[in-house]
Amino acid sequence: MCLRCLKYLPGMGRVLAGFAGLCLAIALSGCEREQRAFPQPADAKLMPQTLRQSELQPGQPAQPVGRGEHLPPPDYQAKYENNAYAVSQGRRLYRWFNCNGCHANGGGDIGPPLMDDRWIYGGEPADIYTSILHGRPNGMPSFAGHITEDQLWQIVAYVRSMSGQLRIDTAPSRSDNLQPAEPESRRERQDMRQSAPPKEHS
Amino acid sequence: MSWLPLIAGCWLSFPGLSFANAFAGEKDGEWPMAANNYASTRYSALSDINTANVHTLKPVVTFSTGVNRGHEAAPLVINNTMYIVTPYPNYLYALDLNKPGAPQKWKFDPQPQSAAQGVACCDFVNRGTAYAEGRVFINTLDNQTIAVDAEDGKEIWRTRMGDIKTGETMTMAPLVVNGKVLVGNSGGEFGVRGWLAALDAKSGKELWRAWSTGPDKDVLIGSNFKPYYASDRGKDLGLTTWPGLSWQNGGGNVWGWISFDPALNLIYYGTGNPGPWNPEQRPGDNKWTAGIFARNPDTGEARWFYQFSPHDLHDYDAINENILIDAPVKGRERKLLIRPERNGYIYVLDRTTGQVLSADPFVRVTTSAGVDLKSGRIRYNPAKEPRVGETIRDICPVSPGAKDWQPSSYSPRTGLIYIPHQNMCQDAQSYNVSYIAGTPYVGSDTRMYAGPGGNLGVMTAWDPLSRKKKWDVREPFPVWSGTLATAGDLVFYGTMEGWFKAVDAQTGKLLWQFKTGSGIVGQPISYRGPDRRQYIAVLSGVGGWAGALVSGELDARDATAAKGFANAVKTLPAHTTRGGMLYVFALP
């Protein structure tokens, strides 16, 4: 039926072909967003516990393990922030490891908010990574030795989605549960600024 | 006018209701403990400031504490010295009231671990100090009880009571009874097992520790334990009413108020919520959480127990103040304990036996339909029971309750209880949560909002004997400060916008107000200065669970921030900012 239409409407045919091409392009670009790279044993190293800044650790004190990199892996953007699966895993782990107990769904509670523009220890991936890994002296526990590097970067990517740092097609959209706030994908990008911790907490 | 005849006067005119003063322990116009007396009436017998002249009240002294978190503490006044403890880092100040401007006499810095801030559930507050025989006792956020010399601020002893690594903290005001410092822990949102302990006031040595969950020997339940209701009798209920070993992370923390009846030699205190909030993770009655214990303060042995919220469903901690009065009920003179409870009811208990004489709702309650006085059991509404994965709406009262820790006062002159409280409801969705030591153990996403009428706070005057509300004052924000009743027929309280108010104790009419620098969540007190004049003092400094949005600079765009409280007080940042200041008022 459609082919017969094309015969009679060559102009329309070009439009449709263009549209089909566009759809294909979108579909192909979407593939990467959904690419699921499952962690290999090489991603598995438990993070080092050197340089801890916090007296607190989740659970029992960690076993000593070696030192690790503190910079994002070279493919950080592609593998984490531009990958919807990695961000959604980060979101899952954020709740599983009780991050939400202190930071709520981004608005903060015992710990500071994560959805706003104020970042006491910096809001770049490496800063957030260091905060989670080493902890911070005013109450942020040190997760070194308790989570794997891959999980940590997933959480970093999700945390950054809370303040609108990610592409809207990789940031999580509305969940089925009680809706605490605008979904991460709908949040406006905040210009991160570093604010020193208040003196009393030094 | 001298105050003695007045006291005598009220003794004569209210013979049945004046029992509170009988074990007040207060000397001439001092304020020796957070509740002023063991009966926890927070009633001042001073009447220089009264309904006729209160409108001329002026601030005379201010003092900045240097800390700007929630100032929930009550100042103490002993020997013309005022003692103030701040939120973390728990500075203890002594102010010399003999000198003009009440200058600082000394400051004690306990230097708590900074990481303790990360495990303090709802702002890192401190609810006050205790005093006995020349020593001031404080609890620090990192679980130390410290005795400080009241004269020179030198440390006498310090005892470590717990470990922040498990999420344990201390925020309550100690109480000294029979030479023992009674202290308890916080951490119901971290799966910390609750306890109340007694330390020797002289040496700081731990004399006994009564756990809120676990086997009878840990809970100090022995042969003298005679609870009134059958459901509280049985062996090791602190074990058998929990699945598996979950009692070890079961909460029941003792972070609220303790009262003491010297005649019966019993202390009364409540236990906090069971952990986690998600009730499906802890089927059973979860003894001995969310209830009240009567214990012998010398041995710690339990005498009776009553559970306000068995198998608590909504974080209804039962740590509120217990006001002890003697009054006739149905023609019989009885020793009573009045408890405005978080679950929405005002309980009147017989404090010798633990029998519930009445339980009346004082706010809109949807989570239960009354209390069965025969069995003592609250009747839960199954429709409001949290179920994992479902959003339950219109839960009233909210998790912080119809009324949280903020203490009521009782005036023997009016026979009324002045209850500062909330008028709030919430939507909640529970989920299964992992216990990971040192991280929160809650399992509920909560979103709070105002109850009927749209006002978040209320100051209610309640007649416990006729079981009726006398009057109320509606406030836009939760009334998170304590109240103070005075013999001048005034009731003082503060609002979260920063207004410090005096209302008529009989009618609730606003007679005077003063705008302080920050929201008030502290406990007002009254004392007689060395110049024989009456003073009113209060700490201003917004915070606590209700004020965490401002004190913690949270983001209310997330409705679940501060466990959902931020949503209700969304506009608070437009009305107040962080602060920490003492205000003292007097007549000109």
Next chain:
Amino acid sequence: MVALMAWENPSPADAALPTAAHNALAPAGPQAAHIAGLWYLIVGVCGIVFTLVLLAVLYAIWRAPRATETTPAALHDDNPRIRRSVVWAVIVSTALLILLTVASIATDRVLAGLSLTDAIHIDITAHQWWWEARYDDAQPSNRFTTANEIHIPVGKPVILTLKSDDVIHSLWVPNLAGKKDLIPGRTATLTLQADREGDYRGQCAEFCGYQHSYMAFLLRADVPARYQAWLEAQRQPAAQSAAALESRGRQVFLGGNCAMCHAIEGTGAGGRHGPDLTHLASRESIAAGTLANTPENLARWISDPQAIKPGANMPPTDLPPDDLQALVAYLSSLP
């Protein structure tokens, strides 16, 4: 695409639950028996009808055509034979359909009416991709949690309360009962009973993601005495071995990332997002019926679970060989 990738993996499941029965046509309890009865009735009726229709078609093909291509038979003719055939066909089909409907309703009613006195209550929560089971008891302290293995006593009704933690799953133990979906935010119940001792395989029967096919569990129906002994053992907190290797393994478990998701009762590890491991060594399989529970498989699973069950939420854990050996020894010491 997703399913294809799952198939590319070496199939690990063959070794896991080799003896467990998995056959709806071999009912082992009243529920399954009634369902099987209904099944045989439907298959029988439909089979006969199908056969008759086929025969009729063959007969029609075999018969020589009476009409030519240009003059089709006048079907609208008022032919009494045709009318009779139609009437009979309608009557027979209606009667058969009514028979099947009544049989189905009757089976449902019988299933609903089965005695539930002294029933055993088990709360089942489905996760991607494993099963959590919590055993109910009037005395709360007797409750316990286990995973991927359910024991029930022979001859007693069992009520399963079904919930899901993430997506829609479906629980199916073909030898014992029909399927029932587990839907997030809802609670369903399923009743079953085993009248014959034995091991039965349960399986997720609703596509639930990457490892749907490796989401199985073992249901063991035991004589009451053995069941009771198992129950008593499961109620105990984890065994505490004093041996050096096991204590070291315990430290690895508690101080590493295991305790972030898994629980071992009595150690302080209270993770709820992975299977409860308090009595891991008592189970037949690991990874939800995917691997036989042997020390070698445990070590394989801990160090590289993604090679076995890609997409599972268990991360690979890079432990020094000594630590891994200690951890496996510890987990194997939890009967």
